[in-house]
Amino acid sequence: MITGLERGGAERQLALLLRHLPVACEVAVLTRAGTVGAEIRRAGVTVHEIGMRGNRDLAALPRLVRLIRRGRYDVVHTHLYRACVYGRVAARLAGTSRVVATEHSLGDGHIEGRATTRGVRVLYRATERFGSVTVAVSPTVAARLRGWGVRPGRIVVIPNGVDPAEFAFDAGRRAATRQRLGIAQDEPVVGVAGRLVPTKRFDLAVEAVARLDGVRLLVAGRGPMRDPLERLARALGVADRVTFAGDMPDMPGALAAMDVLAAPSVQESFGLGVVEALAAGLPVRYTACPALDDLPPGEAPDARRLPTDVRAWTVELRRVLESAANRDRALVPPVVGRYAIAEQAARLARLYRAETPEAVPTRERAHDAAT
Structure with a gap:
């Protein structure tokens, strides 16, 4: 699940991951499919458009819940702030037991171009608890998540990948x-x-x-x-x-x-x-x-x-x-x-199957500590 699929770093990263993840995937986009969505569809991956009209369009939530229930997905994996907030809640309401979120764009004082106000942080932390684990794309992002109050045991570092x-x-x-x-x-x-x-x-x-x-x-x-x-x-x-x-x-x-x-x-x-x-x-x-x-x-x-x-x-x-x-x-x-994409996709697939962040294989945790 991702907020939008116009051309951007997180969007391109998702399209690349879909070509390398050793699991069957479908994509839900909160807003519209855009150029990257069209590329993903051409590759044969189903893309569901939720049609969300804005950050406070709460009508998107029941649509997401129905989609997840119909799909009976083993894992819901969210990308970008709005998709993480709505997706974690929807996955919990739909009964999905494994919910992974990747944090791509958490800067110092901003997230995806918006200021990290107290309200933004509170909403993020509240919905983060509905997930299973949060993936930081770098140790820098992991440190920022800890600064926001996310427990270290709920964070795993898996970098972005490149082909x-x-x-x-x-x-x-x-x-x-x-x-x-x-x-x-x-x-x-x-x-x-x-x-x-x-x-x-x-x-x-x-x-x-x-x-x-x-x-x-x-x-x-x-x-x-x-x-x-x-x-x-x-x-x-x-x-x-x-x-x-x-x-x-x-x-x-x-x-x-x-x-x-x-x-x-x-x-x-x-x-x-x-x-x-x-x-x-x-x-x-x-x-x-x-x-x-x-x-x-x-x-x-x-x-x-x-x-x-x-x-x-x-x-x-x-x-x-x-x-x-x-x-x-x-x-x-x-x-x-x-940073080869095949290795990062394999690490994500192992994370999908883990019961808790601590169950990720030891070499994964050692990599995080080393970096």
Whole structure:
């Protein structure tokens, strides 16, 4: 169960999991199926649209209860705040004994773009008790859940996953994507990817590229910050060197077209885009990425952390681009294998069968402790 199925990190992660989970699945979407929902249906998975009209549309609850009772599902697995709140309650009312929730987007002071007010926290904690276990996508998120009052014994860390083969560099794909976007084949390209919201700090990338002669910025994503970013590019005189591509269904192609990924986000719950870029053989410069920061050093040698300082970004991007022509994009760092989707899907399947979080195999708990 998920709140919506337009293109986003959690939505793409669900679609990827469905291809690898060794169990039969159906999907319930609270709002509408959207582009990712259509993709899931094309793969042969049933998608139920609940038709929820807003956060307080309580009529959705009995519809969910009826759906779960008819389906007689062994497990209900919820994703994103609204689906977690309504889904846990509906599953309990329908008599489902195993209810798993994945927390994708819990930031410091916000969740999925909304402020984490006292009311939001109280509702989350109250409904969390109706579930069996909460999956955090990183130790950083697990710590935030504990700070909200979720008992440690009810939390298991299972990271997001990536399909390395899907993102493996392809020179033909690079050329085709650049041609489609009107980017010269020999033009140096800095890329950013993700929802265009203030915490992503893509304005730093625009300002840094404005100081680099002959360099293009490729912006893959959409969101409320698009207009301000376009105005900033015009004010800096680089509107002709910034390509706003919007949502790109072919994210591997977008990454192939780039020479370096800039990820100046100041808050992340995991940092899936960074891992995908590393799988595409790209060097990455970032500010916050639990997927890397929670690991031992050396697993991602082509990723470097930078402060939120335009000068630092300008200097570093210039240095990386100068060596881009000599880079072997077929080489990927060890961190990509650590987050391979097949292993994460297998861990979830084992969690589905566990009686309690403590019943998850010992190596799962040891992984959580190590990270």
